[in-house]
Amino acid sequence: MGKPTVTPCSPFDPVEDSKALKQAFKGFGSDEEAIINIIAKRTNDQRQQIAKEFKTMYGKDLIKELKSELRGNFEDVIIALMTNPVEFQAKQLHKSISGLGTDEDTIVEILGVHNNNEVIAIREVYEGLYQTSLEKDLKGDTSGTVKRLFVSLATGHRDESEATDKETAYKDAQTLLRAGELFHGTDESTFNAILCQRNRSQLRLIFDEYEKLTDHCFETAIDNEFSGTAKDTLMDLIKCIRDRIGYIAERLHKSMDRIGTDDRTLIRLVVSRSEIDLGDIKEVFEEKYGKSLADFIRDDTSGDYKKCLLEIVG
Known part of the structure; x- marks a missing residue:
């Protein structure tokens, strides 16, 4: 826990x-x-x-x-706190899809961080709220590799046994190598199938086996084989699979380490993780960035919005 x-x-x-x-x-x-x-x-x-x-x-x-x-960000954080957690995530997904341009970073975060039951619950609430399927909206708003990845993640059908097997990890690593770096062109469906089906512990083993085969990390393969949004989205998913807490800490840091704060991401992550693992995220955040999450919030936000976030972060 x-x-x-x-x-x-x-x-x-x-x-x-x-x-x-x-x-x-x-x-x-x-x-x-x-x-x-x-x-x-x-x-x-x-x-x-x-x-x-x-x-x-x-x-x-x-x-x-x-x-x-x-008003403003203070209203947003209070309303986020008052909203049922599943409904909140469904609304955040809808904003990511229906806004000007697609916010792929948020979509991969929501679909990547939550487990199968949570993804299925979010999907069902989404359909109730917007009278359309999440899959249909994702297909309408994305294309190619990103579309297939999101549709697969939205099924909430990943193996969650956490059982690992070195032999099958080695075989999957070989399959990924053949689907990508060993050939001209990329068999994207192979990457999609393995990254969306295998359990997280098994995937970490596959990444290790891939590194042994190639002498470079799996992310290098993604960097070599994909580009643009597809590359960024896959990289985010891999970060989330490797270390969920570290990935969320990085998302929080990115939300504040820029000109103008990404308040939507900051609010979503602080509110949604506050009853789950925000204490762990805070520790990892400070280790990674040499400054506490609370101090970042103090420097990057103001007024009652700041007071409220600091109260939640503790």
Whole structure:
């Protein structure tokens, strides 16, 4: 089990929390501090209970109330916290597909980080929300190698046994070598099949066997055989397979290590990992970048948005 940064609040009283939130909305402007103290310090399950209680007590939808009270990135992080985690990921996928251009980085992150059951749940909620299949939208928005990779990942059908076998890893490494670097042209479907079907532990073994056969890492093969978006997407998937925590830490770093912060990625990862493994991600982040995740957030964000993120990160 990973280390969460947000754990159940105890004692917990959704009635008192609802009253405090109603009070926070009174008067000119809202009491952001009070909103952060309640919403950022409860688990998603507890927030759902507060939302139900709030509606029962006041006949109002808490999310709509928050949206009318708050603005900007602070509103986005609070609404992300209030949204059911599966629904949140489905909405993030939809934004990545339906926006101007496709956000392949986010799509591979969501489909690569989650396990089969989670991917299937996200896919089903997506279809309920948008009355269209995730596969259809992915096919309509991407092409070639990237399209096939996303469609395969969206099936949520990867082997999850974590059983490893050196002999089959060696054979798969040979197959990949023959499908790519040994021939003129690339048999992309072979790369797709192996990277989307094998369990993560077996894939790490395949990468090791590939390196023994070629004297260079598997990523070099991807670099040699693919280009553009296909190369970038495959590289991201391989990073995620090799080390999920390290990959998320890198995504967080990239969201802030630029001119202008990628707030959508920052919010998504901080909120969605807070009850799972954000504690582990924080440790790896600091090891990799020599500065804490909290310090990056302090330097890159401002106001109530910053306060809220720091509260979640801990």
